[in-house]
Amino acid sequence: MLKRDADRGPQSIALPKALFARPAKEDEIAPIRETILAKLALSVGKNPATASPRDWYMAASLAARDRIVHSWIEANRAIRKGNSKRVYYLSLEFLLGRLLGDVLHNLGLTETFRAALGDLGMDLDELKAAEPDAALGNGGLGRLAACLVESMATLGIPAYGYGIRYDHGLFRQVIKGGVQQEYPETWLSFGNPWEFERPEVIYDIHFGGSVQAASTAGGARVAIWQPAETIEAVAYDVPVVGWRGEHVNPLRLWSARAVDPLRLDAFNSGDHVGALTEQVRAEAISKVLYPSDATAAGQELRLRQEYFFVSASLQDLVRRHIRTYGDIRSLPDKASIQLNDTHPSIAVAELMRILVDLEHVGWDQAWDITRATFSYTNHTLLPEALETWPIPLFERLLPRHMQIIYLINAHHLEAVRQAHPGDERLLASVSMIDENHGRRVRMGHLAFLGSHRVNGVSALHTELMKETVFGDLHRLFPGRVVNKTNGITFRRWLHQANPGLTALLCEACGEELMDEPAAIARAAALAGDNAFHERLSEVRLANKVALARVIRERLDIRVNPHALFDVHVKRIHEYKRQLLNILETIALYDAIRAQPTRNWFPRVKIFAGKAAASYSEAKTIIRLAHDVAAIVNNDPSVRDLLKVVFLPNYNVSLAEAIIPAADLSEQISTAGMEASGTGNMKFALNGALTIGTLDGANIEIREHVGDDNIFIFGLRANEVAERHRRGLDAMGDIAASPMLAEVLDAVAGGAFSGGDRDRYAHLVGIVKHHDRFLVAADFDSYYLAQRMVDEAWRNPRRWWRSSVLNTANMGWFSSDRTIREYAEDVWHVPARGSRVQPN
Numbered sequence: 077m078l079k080r081d082a083d084r085g086p087q088s089i090a091l092p093k094a095l096f097a098r099p100a101k102e103d104e105i106a107p108i109r110e111t112i113l114a115k116l117a118l119s120v121g122k123n124p125a126t127a128s129p130r131d132w133y134m135a136a137s138l139a140a141r142d143r144i145v146h147s148w149i150e151a152n153r154a155i156r157k158g159n160s161k162r163v164y165y166l167s168l169e170f171l172l173g174r175l176l177g178d179v180l181h182n183l184g185l186t187e188t189f190r191a192a193l194g195d196l197g198m199d200l201d202e203l204k205a206a207e208p209d210a211a212l213g214n215g216g217l218g219r220l221a222a223c224l225v226e227s228m229a230t231l232g233i234p235a236y237g238y239g240i241r242y243d244h245g246l247f248r249q250v251i252k253g254g255v256q257q258e259y260p261e262t263w264l265s266f267g268n269p270w271e272f273e274r275p276e277v278i279y280d281i282h283f284g285g286s287v288q289a290a291s292t293a294g295g296a297r298v299a300i301w302q303p304a305e306t307i308e309a310v311a312y313d314v315p316v317v318g319w320r321g322e323h324v325n326p327l328r329l330w331s332a333r334a335v336d337p338l339r340l341d342a343f344n345s346g347d348h349v350g351a352l353t354e355q356v357r358a359e360a361i362s363k364v365l366y367p368s369d370a371t372a373a374g375q376e377l378r379l380r381q382e383y384f385f386v387s388a389s390l391q392d393l394v395r396r397h398i399r400t401y402g403d404i405r406s407l408p409d410k411a412s413i414q415l416n417d418t419h420p421s422i423a424v425a426e427l428m429r430i431l432v433d434l435e436h437v438g439w440d441q442a443w444d445i446t447r448a449t450f451s452y453t454n455h456t457l458l459p460e461a462l463e464t465w466p467i468p469l470f471e472r473l474l475p476r477h478m479q480i481i482y483l484i485n486a487h488h489l490e491a492v493r494q495a496h497p498g499d500e501r502l503l504a505s506v507s508m509i510d511e512n513h514g515r516r517v518r519m520g521h522l523a524f525l526g527s528h529r530v531n532g533v534s535a536l537h538t539e540l541m542k543e544t545v546f547g548d549l550h551r552l553f554p555g556r557v558v559n560k561t562n563g564i565t566f567r568r569w570l571h572q573a574n575p576g577l578t579a580l581l582c583e584a585c586g587e588e589l590m591d592e593p594a595a596i597a598r599a600a601a602l603a604g605d606n607a608f609h610e611r612l613s614e615v616r617l618a619n620k621v622a623l624a625r626v627i628r629e630r631l632d633i634r635v636n637p638h639a640l641f642d643v644h645v646k647r648i649h650e651y652k653r654q655l656l657n658i659l660e661t662i663a664l665y666d667a668i669r670a671q672p673t674r675n676w677f678p679r680v681k682i683f684a685g686k687a688a689a690s691y692s693e694a695k696t697i698i699r700l701a702h703d704v705a706a707i708v709n710n711d712p713s714v715r716d717l718l719k720v721v722f723l724p725n726y727n728v729s730l731a732e733a734i735i736p737a738a739d740l741s742e743q744i745s746t747a748g749m750e751a752s753g754t755g756n757m758k759f760a761l762n763g764a765l766t767i768g769t770l771d772g773a774n775i776e777i778r779e780h781v782g783d784d785n786i787f788i789f790g791l792r793a794n795e796v797a798e799r800h801r802r803g804l805d806a807m808g809d810i811a812a813s814p815m816l817a818e819v820l821d822a823v824a825g826g827a828f829s830g831g832d833r834d835r836y837a838h839l840v841g842i843v844k845h846h847d848r849f850l851v852a853a854d855f856d857s858y859y860l861a862q863r864m865v866d867e868a869w870r871n872p873r874r875w876w877r878s879s880v881l882n883t884a885n886m887g888w889f890s891s892d893r894t895i896r897e898y899a900e901d902v903w904h905v906p907a908r909g910s911r912v913q914p915n
């Protein structure tokens with residue numbers, strides 16, 4: 077029997093009343109109760125006596141959905157009447173998470189639904205937990221898309237998100253004996269109450285075939301694409317509800333379908349499998365999300381996915397434009413298209429094709445329209461993540477687009493030649509065709525050239541873009557590259573994830589905080605207030621107790637909620653350096669055993685994250701975390717001063733449970749490699765202190781929270797670049813750090829793998845001889861920074877002061893601010909302004 081002392085926590089803690097949540101509206105409780113019952117009977121087909129929590133979740137969601145539809149239709153009418161410019165956000169990923177809580181919160185109906193369900197003997201929180209995560213994304217890039225569309229709706233910007241309705245989102249991670257296994261995720265298997273199928277919104281998508289030249293009646297030459305294959309894209313709309321339900325935008329996701337679902341001739345002649353092959357091939361396109369993060373997926377099906385959703389989205393928005401305004405030439409005045417990374421960048425060639433081949437606009441004018449319409453967000457500088465496609469594949473799948481890309485490139489290179497005669501190096505560098513790696517199309521160059529704005533996602537990342545990947549293009553087109561530091565939506569990552577903290581902050585800052593993230597700055601006045609610290613620590617403890625319960629239920633490991641919760645959760649990647657953290661964990665374990673009487677404070681190291689299925693080093697890192705946990709957690713000489721846990725299947729819902737319980741946030745990527753990070757923002761907002769490198773948005777977080785309230789260590793981006801020039805052998809670093817040498821010897825010698833020396837030979841070899849991610853070089857500096865964390869934790873006054881100053885200074889990292897910047901500098905659309913001045 078496990079002792080259940082962790083359970084005692086929440087009952088003994090008086091949580092502040094959640095005064096920010098709009099109270100239940102008495103006159104609405106009864107109608108909502110009746111609607112839920114009607115949905116349960118008429119739409120779900122169950123009666124209350126036999127309905128499962130999932131059935132109730134369905135019924136409640138359908139009842140909530142009814143509430144959205146009216147404002148949705150109203151929003152649409154207003155946009156049409158006002159002839160407003162629309163923003164189209166194209167992204168191959170939307171990592172939405174659960175939606176019921178989001179919708180109810182933004183509609184201000186959480187407490188009303190809670191009361192209505194309570195009357196029916198049901199618990200709203202239990203229902204919420206029955207919803208599967210919509211995991212149509214891998215990590216930060218997809219989660220950013222989700223935060224940004226929520227902020228667009230909140231700021232009343234008429235916008236569409238466009239993406240793919242994957243049947244299977246990101247795989248479910250199961251760990252067996254420390255080894256990651258991937259299982260298909262089936263979020264749609266019980267139906268999705270948040271989508272509206274639009275069977276009338278269907279477009280033909282073409283692939284392959286050939287291009288013929290022809291002449292129009294007027295004698296102009298035109299290209300005619302005769303495709304070999306056609307499939308259909310069917311629209312599904314998910315409503316995106318803005319804060320207070322004042323505005324609703326659609327997220328339009330495309331599903332692939334065969335034109336002829338069944339070849340009856342084949343079926344009738346007995347070939348039952350062959351009769352379905354076309355359907356299988358067509359529907360493969362929206363079957364599954366590619367599970368790669370920070371690497372290019374690189375396979376034919378991926379290119380088919382990209383063109384599929386781009387073509388459907390452009391047909392949809394062009395049709396809307398022409399229906400409303402009659403003339404394609406005014407497109408840039410009425411539409412801005414944002415490309416989230418290069419995945420949708422084929423849109424540049426597709427719009428050119430629509431303009432030139434279908435609408436008969438002259439080439440130069442078409443190119444002006446295209447550039448004025450598109451803008452592109454770059455997300456990474458890692459060479460392995462820069463998307464390129466082999467020309468033979470491209471040509472076979474999209475022959476007309478290949479011609480258009482060659483033409484764009486020819487015009488572009490001609491202009492460069494005139495401006496910089498004889499500079500062959502420059503020509504090769506800025507060409508859309510990479511001639512060095514077997515002739516490939518550079519999708520980043522295509523997106524850059526086809527856009528009027530290209531943005532990085534943090535100040536450092538944008539500067540590095542100008543120096544590295546887009547150095548030459550930036551010099552040719554100065555002013556095109558701009559910065560738009562990422563943000564997070566406070567509705568999900570503060571209000572919903574951490575109601576206890578939100579209630580305290582509302583007391584401290586006023587309820588305007590709910591509408592204006594900038595108002596959070598007022599909390600700084602309480603940074604030195606002991607009573608406020610006391611209440612914050614009670615909220616944190618309650619969150620930690622809740623997480624401790626999750627850890628016990630899922631892993632059967634008991635952790636002390638009074639320990640320092642040291643949290644490293646994100647995709648597993650060498651550049652994110654979970655390995656550095658694990659090696660430091662081993663060093664700390666050794667130190668505790670060597671000096672058992674030192675005044676150590678208990679620490680729990682919490683890891684979570686998925687590795688790309690094909691990324692073997694990342695999977696080995698997961699295994700090492702488990703091997704180290706098994707040794708450390710079961711060593712009686714550690715006396716629970718150190719625990720290591722790896723929570724499986726990291727997703728948005730797990731993040732919402734983990735982040736509010738964190739004391740320390742690990743943001744320790746190799747400097748220059750994390751474009752921005754948004755996890756870092758979620759933690760700091762919730763009051764965790766950051767231990768991190770000067771990378772991505774960590775730099776801006778430091779500027780906002782102040783040097784004294786963040787633990788910075790390690791090489792800087794320019795020093796990392798210098799190390800890369802010098803060579804990656806780390807033997808010098810290791811020789812200079814006896815502690816690291818000992819840790820690596822232990823891992824390589826099988827100390828954590830039952831004597832198996834093979835298991836980690838490759839991983840240790842990388843650190844020693846090809847240390848691209850500078851694990852060895854940063855080790856000592858990281859270890860020291862962790863001991864500074866120990867020092868700070870010993871002094872609660874200091875710790876909580878820093879915690880308050882983190883939360884109070886995170887207002888700028890609201891995705892509302894990010895969207896206002898895009899609206900002003902990139903899209904040129906009005907957005908609801910800041911309503912409140914901080915302080």
Ligand SMILES: *Cc1c(COP(=O)(O)O)cnc(C)c1O
Nearest residue numbers: 215216646727728731753754755
């Ligand atoms: C925020 C978030 C991310 C991004 O985290 P980083 O630390 O910025 O890499 C990834 N996955 C999920 C589920 C998230 O919520």
